[in-house]
Amino acid sequence: MKIIKVKDYEELSKHAASYLIEKVRKTPNMVLGLATGGTSEGTYQNMINDYKENQTSYKGITTFNLDEYIGLDGDNENSYRFFMDTHLFNYLDIDKSKTHVPRGDGKDTLKECDTYELLIKEHGGIDLQLLGIGGNGHIGFNEPGSSFQSRTRIIELADSTRQANARFFERLEDVPALAITMGIATIMESKEIVLLASGEGKREAIKRLLHGEVSEDFPASILNKHSHVTIIADEAALTGLN
Ligand code: F6R
Numbered sequence: 438m439k440i441i442k443v444k445d446y447e448e449l450s451k452h453a454a455s456y457l458i459e460k461v462r463k464t465p466n467m468v469l470g471l472a473t474g475g476t477s478e479g480t481y482q483n484m485i486n487d488y489k490e491n492q493t494s495y496k497g498i499t500t501f502n503l504d505e506y507i508g509l510d511g512d513n514e515n516s517y518r519f520f521m522d523t524h525l526f527n528y529l530d531i532d533k534s535k536t537h538v539p540r541g542d543g544k545d546t547l548k549e550c551d552t553y554e555l556l557i558k559e560h561g562g563i564d565l566q567l568l569g570i571g572g573n574g575h576i577g578f579n580e581p582g583s584s585f586q587s588r589t590r591i592i593e594l595a596d597s598t599r600q601a602n603a604r605f606f607e608r609l610e611d612v613p614a615l616a617i618t619m620g621i622a623t624i625m626e627s628k629e630i631v632l633l634a635s636g637e638g639k640r641e642a643i644k645r646l647l648h649g650e651v652s653e654d655f656p657a658s659i660l661n662k663h664s665h666v667t668i669i670a671d672e673a674a675l676t677g678l679n
Pocket of ligand 1: 471472473474475476503504568569571575577578
């Protein structure tokens with residue numbers, strides 16, 4: 438696992454964006470796995486800035502997002518489809534029909550999970566998956582206890598995850614209890630993984646990822662078994678770690 442230490446969130450966002458932009462330029466038809474959440478916002482803003490300045494093209498790029506809340510449609514401002522449209526896709530020349538976010542608003546959510554998994558396979562898998570990390574070690578919405586063999590499926594969100602994400606909603610009660618998430622096995626099949634971590638709040642999680650045992654109690658620990666992982670983290674997330 439390669440660790441890139443940067444000063445702060447601003448640097449992390451610039452660094453992560455440059456990393457992704459370079460890959461996109463090199464492989465203009467690549468399949469990109471994307472994450473939502475506070476950590477990725479700055480990265481996406483820097484990609485938008487680059488698009489304005491340098492016109493890096495995303496026309497040939499296909500994307501798959503990690504997860505989506507169940508019960509929110511794409512127009513709901515807390516849905517991850519809405520997040521991706523308004524934080525990234527609307528500002529690039531990307532073909533929206535090639536951007537995939539699981540649909541959590543449909544009738545047959547179980548079928549949606551299988552269809553999503555199949556679609557990823559049909560595209561030859563994910564070339565590069567961007568990840569954040571939950572304080573409890575979740576990746577995507579694979580909460581502690583998720584099987585390392587898991588595939589795209591419905592998951593019950595941990596209380597700590599709902600509390601952490603309540604900042605985006607009016608009330609804690611509004612945070613959905615269920616989500617669709619790519620599975621751990623799905624994520625692990627990505628050819629390359631880039632995980633972002635910023636701030637003190639992620640310090641314990643990064644410590645456990647780097648120094649703890651590989652266990653389903655701490656989903657991110659499986660990344661130690663992947664051959665091409667880069668962690669981009671800021672000083673606050675890495676304090677006290679070597
Ligand atoms: C979001 C996702 C989550 C987040 C994680 C960190 O699509 O898959 O695993 O990456 O919860 O969220 P932030 O960045 O808000 O701290």
